[in-house]
Amino acid sequence: MDPAKKQQLAVHAANIRVGIIDAVYAARSGHPGGSLSIADLLAYLYFHEMKVDPANPGDPGRDRLVLSKGHAAPGIYSALAERGYFPKEELLKLRHTGGMLQGHPDMKGTPGVDMSTGSLGQGVSAAVGMALAGKIDANKNSVAGSDSCRVFAILGDGELQEGQVWEAAMFAAAKKLDNLCVIVDNNGLQIDGPIDKVNSPYPIPEKWAAFGFNTIVIDAHDFDQYEAAFDAAKACKDKPTAIIQLSTKGKGVSFMENQASWHGAAPNKEQYEQAMAELSAALRELEG
Amino acid sequence: MADSIKKATRDSYGEALVALAEEFPELVVLDADLSHATKTIGFSKAYPDRFFNCGIAEGNMMCVAAGLAAAGKTVFASTFAMFAAGRAFEQVRNSIGYPHLNVKIGATHAGISVGEDGASHQCCEDIALMRTIPGMTIINPADDAEAKKAIRAALEMKGPVYMRFGRLALPVVTDPDADFVIGKATELAAGTDVTLIATGLLVGEALKAAEMLKADGISARVLNMATIKPLDDAAVLKAAAETGCIVTAEEHTVIGGLGGAVAECVCAGRPVPVLRVGVEDIFGRSGPAAELLPLYGLCAENIAGKAKMAVGMKG
Numbered sequence: 026m027d028p029a030k031k032q033q034l035a036v037h038a039a040n041i042r043v044g045i046i047d048a049v050y051a052a053r054s055g056h057p058g059g060s061l062s063i064a065d066l067l068a069y070l071y072f073h074e075m076k077v078d079p080a081n082p083g084d085p086g087r088d089r090l091v092l093s094k095g096h097a098a099p100g101i102y103s104a105l106a107e108r109g110y111f112p113k114e115e116l117l118k119l120r121h122t123g124g125m126l127q128g129h130p131d132m133k134g135t136p137g138v139d140m141s142t143g144s145l146g147q148g149v150s151a152a153v154g155m156a157l158a159g160k161i162d163a164n165k166n167s168v169a170g171s172d173s174c175r176v177f178a179i180l181g182d183g184e185l186q187e188g189q190v191w192e193a194a195m196f197a198a199a200k201k202l203d204n205l206c207v208i209v210d211n212n213g214l215q216i217d218g219p220i221d222k223v224n225s226p227y228p229i230p231e232k233w234a235a236f237g238f239n240t241i242v243i244d245a246h247d248f249d250q251y252e253a254a255f256d257a258a259k260a261c262k263d264k265p266t267a268i269i270q271l272s273t274k275g276k277g278v279s280f281m282e283n284q285a286s287w288h289g290a291a292p293n294k295e296q297y298e299q300a301m302a303e304l305s306a307a308l309r310e311l312e313g
Numbered sequence: 314m315a316d317s318i319k320k321a322t323r324d325s326y327g328e329a330l331v332a333l334a335e336e337f338p339e340l341v342v343l344d345a346d347l348s349h350a351t352k353t354i355g356f357s358k359a360y361p362d363r364f365f366n367c368g369i370a371e372g373n374m375m376c377v378a379a380g381l382a383a384a385g386k387t388v389f390a391s392t393f394a395m396f397a398a399g400r401a402f403e404q405v406r407n408s409i410g411y412p413h414l415n416v417k418i419g420a421t422h423a424g425i426s427v428g429e430d431g432a433s434h435q436c437c438e439d440i441a442l443m444r445t446i447p448g449m450t451i452i453n454p455a456d457d458a459e460a461k462k463a464i465r466a467a468l469e470m471k472g473p474v475y476m477r478f479g480r481l482a483l484p485v486v487t488d489p490d491a492d493f494v495i496g497k498a499t500e501l502a503a504g505t506d507v508t509l510i511a512t513g514l515l516v517g518e519a520l521k522a523a524e525m526l527k528a529d530g531i532s533a534r535v536l537n538m539a540t541i542k543p544l545d546d547a548a549v550l551k552a553a554a555e556t557g558c559i560v561t562a563e564e565h566t567v568i569g570g571l572g573g574a575v576a577e578c579v580c581a582g583r584p585v586p587v588l589r590v591g592v593e594d595i596f597g598r599s600g601p602a603a604e605l606l607p608l609y610g611l612c613a614e615n616i617a618g619k620a621k622m623a624v625g626m627k628g
Contacts, residue, residue, distance in 0.1 A: 150404075158381045
């Protein structure tokens with residue numbers, strides 16, 4: 026990837042992380058760990074991959090993103106604010122009575138949120154439905170070059186324990202939904218601990234491949250690998266793609282990294298200040 | 314009311330989908346490996362590009378329906394009531410109800426009249442479950458004529474609708490020329506001593522019960538409550554005020570369905586005796602529908618008996 030573009034995406038990702046910490050601190054609750062692990066992914070999708078327009082969030086022809094791991098709401102909210110869907114001040118009202126930003130994504134209340142999620146396993150099915158709608162429309166207007174919209178779904182690795190994920194996977198492959206791309210955020214931790222100690226979903230890529238997906242494994246914190254993976258997903262015909270991204274839960278805030286305890290906890294004042302100091306230092310370094 | 318035109322409302326459902334397909338070009342139909350039973354098979358053959366079989370995975374089907382609706386489609390998702398409202402309750406609640414998406418649930422094989430398949434498939438809880446979801450419309454048509462009009466009305470409105478269809482062939486008991494309005498009860502018989510409020514399969518039985526009561530000198534009003542949510546509160550309160558007691562009748566548990574809805578309305582607005590005919594908090598069993606319905610009290614005789622009790626309870 027072009028170094029200038031890469032640097033730009035890294036700045037967006039760092040800003041998204043700042044927004045996540047601000048939001049969760051202001052809410053005094055929420056899920057920072059799994060939000061931070063997808064910050065780079067969200068930066069890549071919203072600032073490079075997806076065809077979206079913050080001025081027209083309901084555009085019927087837009088690409089769509091379903092946050093199937095809906096508890097990472099602070100992540101998508103921060104990304105939407107960074108992309109300009111709403112002012113960043115909204116982030117400070119996360120989970121507040123009267124605020125727009127619900128604890129889990131609410132498509133009716135938040136511009137840019139394409140599906141209400143939070144109950145694990147359901148978002149991926151909805152993404153499959155959206156991809157199917159895209160295919161129906163593309164067939165109907167079957168003029169040369171008419172492409173269906175693309176649909177992205179972000180799943181947790183613990184979420185793979187929900188049987189419905191595999192119902193959705195089976196259906197998506199059977200219907201050849203090559204406009205669907207699921208991204209599994211494999212940070213290895215869920216609320217009760219390491220995923221392989223709670224109820225192992227491993228081996229993950231083999232499972233998706235067995236269900237008929239084009240399967241790609243990448244480092245979740247490397248934009249070159251994102252570019253290669255999403256280009257391959259786009260080029261793949263007749264099969265949906267599953268990108269398994271090996272990520273660090275809590276990425277970017279040293280004391281949150283790889284700690285299951287930061288799945289659903291807010292920092293106190295001292296922790297908030299330390300997190301902000303680390304993220305600001307990272308930003309300064311990026312911006313030279 | 315000729316027996317020659319008896320038809321199950323699931324057949325009406327299948328026919329209506331095909332009949333309305335051209336008029337509603339965004340209509341997409343989903344099924345979960347039951348298209349021969351739910352009667353979506355006709356639509357699947359006529360419009361193969363707009364029909365998708367999800368296989369035996371009802372939870373996924375409801376959320377796929379939600380995704381289709383979020384992308385602008387009008388969806389009918391079809392399976393048995395047991396799996397639509399029961400198995401997939403939380404998917405319907407969170408992915409269809411909460412975002413208030415334009416998904417219509419075509420739930421067939423509701424109630425005891427499923428018959429021989431037995432208790433595992435005789436869903437008598439679906440109305441109660443669906444009623445708890447904010448913004449959910451619930452329609453339980455009484456016959457072929459009403460079912461077809463109700464399906465059109467459901468397609469014409471935006472938002473989620475739970476439609477309940479049966480397996481048992483029934484005569485037409487409603488006025489085929491009457492307009493169908495969601496949320497409006499229709500009076501099928503005038504009366505002054507008691508009001509029988511019935512839905513679905515039991516509308517015909519309520520009409521028979523009114524005839525039986527006439528022989529005993531009791532004048533019974535019969536209301537067909539095809540829409541259970543939103544309930545026609547005005548018709549219920551008018552009945553309470555004018556006839557002084559009410560008997561509800563439904564092929565559903567007496568807990569939380571039509572009877573529950575009417576009792577809630579009457580208690581709050583115009584307290585009078587309300588007796589409920591329905592399945593009495595027990596599971597069903599295998600047998601021919603014609604034998605099971607009276608066995609579980611889902612018959613004109615029981616409605617008439619309850620009506621006499623209700624009249625006796627009036628102050």
